[in-house]
Amino acid sequence: MSGRIEVADHTGVETCAVTRTSALDAAGEAVDSVVLLSLEEAQVEGEPDLVVELIDLYAEDTPRRLDAIRSALAARDLAALRRAAHALKGSSASLGARQVMMLCEKLEQSSGLQGGEMLLTCLEREYARVRLAFADERGRRLRGA
Amino acid sequence: MSSTNVGAPRRILVADDDPVVRHLVSSVVRRAGYTPVTVEDGREAVRILQADAGFGAAVFDMMMPYLEGIDIIRHMRTEKRLMRIPVILMTSETELKLMKDSFEAGATVFLPKPFTTLQLQFSLSMLLGKSGANREPPARSSGTFAARTPAGRS
Numbered sequence: 001m002s003g004r005i006e007v008a009d010h011t012g013v014e015t016c017a018v019t020r021t022s023a024l025d026a027a028g029e030a031v032d033s034v035v036l037l038s039l040e041e042a043q044v045e046g047e048p049d050l051v052v053e054l055i056d057l058y059a060e061d062t063p064r065r066l067d068a069i070r071s072a073l074a075a076r077d078l079a080a081l082r083r084a085a086h087a088l089k090g091s092s093a094s095l096g097a098r099q100v101m102m103l104c105e106k107l108e109q110s111s112g113l114q115g116g117e118m119l120l121t122c123l124e125r126e127y128a129r130v131r132l133a134f135a136d137e138r139g140r141r142l143r144g145a
Numbered sequence: 146m147s148s149t150n151v152g153a154p155r156r157i158l159v160a161d162d163d164p165v166v167r168h169l170v171s172s173v174v175r176r177a178g179y180t181p182v183t184v185e186d187g188r189e190a191v192r193i194l195q196a197d198a199g200f201g202a203a204v205f206d207m208m209m210p211y212l213e214g215i216d217i218i219r220h221m222r223t224e225k226r227l228m229r230i231p232v233i234l235m236t237s238e239t240e241l242k243l244m245k246d247s248f249e250a251g252a253t254v255f256l257p258k259p260f261t262t263l264q265l266q267f268s269l270s271m272l273l274g275k276s277g278a279n280r281e282p283p284a285r286s287s288g289t290f291a292a293r294t295p296a297g298r299s
Contacts (some may be wrong), residue, residue, distance in 0.1 A: 039169065086237060091163050
């Protein structure tokens with residue numbers, strides 16, 4: 001993994017400072033379009049657009065995963081936090097949502113619950129970007145553009 | 146293995162609790178000309194295998210509710226009717242010990258996530274004896290793609 005995520009709390013204001021090292025991250029893309037394009041290799045002829053289907057599944061599943069992370073933090077349940085973060089990491093990685101994936105990895109590897117709330121805030125912000133990017137991609141594909 | 150494995154069952158058992166990965170794997174399986182049978186957790190995978198051994202291969206996620214992928218493989222390798230079914234084990238973990246443990250348990254291919262569709266296609270081709278096995282494995286930017294000779298096959 002090329003990116004490094006630093007989460008800091010400066011002057012009481014939550015900050016998600018993401019050190020971006022790849023060309024993709026430098027461009028600030030929420031989703032790696034190369035990954036989405038590569039998924040077309042699995043498209044079965046005559047069936048609905050696979051990428052749209054995967055985006056829809058991700059959109060349906062992710063709020064549930066974020067809820068699980070939120071609940072685990074509230075309950076101070078480290079094992080549940082790791083499980084939930086691990087689950088979201090996998091689907092995010094598969095669809096090229098790299099920053100979400102890295103934040104989940106950070107949550108999964110955290111040895112304690114300290115800093116978890118801030119990571120969750122970062123995660124929610126990043127997911128909002130991903131959701132917008134996927135909405136664009138979905139619309140583009142359905143229009144056949 | 147350079148020709149299609151004639152007579153091998155056309156169905157592939159796919160177990161993953163992640164709906165995105167499950168759908169993606171199913172699509173790759175169907176594109177390869179096989180029929181996926183999908184389940185959402187390890188316990189359901191074992192339940193199906195207990196009633197039905199007619200699978201050409203299986204694709205399991207490592208971390209699933211109730212039963213992990215590696216534990217399903219251990220179970221399969223103790224059952225005569227299941228021990229020859231080749232298994233791809235997918236995981237977000239890349240540590241070498243896990244890969245070693247997976248092969249010791251009887252996994253045929255260790256496939257770190259995220260994988261490309263080409264990597265999965267290649268793995269399936271190799272297990273199912275299609276000509277794709279003669280090609281070089283697709284490159285990946287991170288993680289490890291590793292395979293061993295499928296159980297009971299040369």
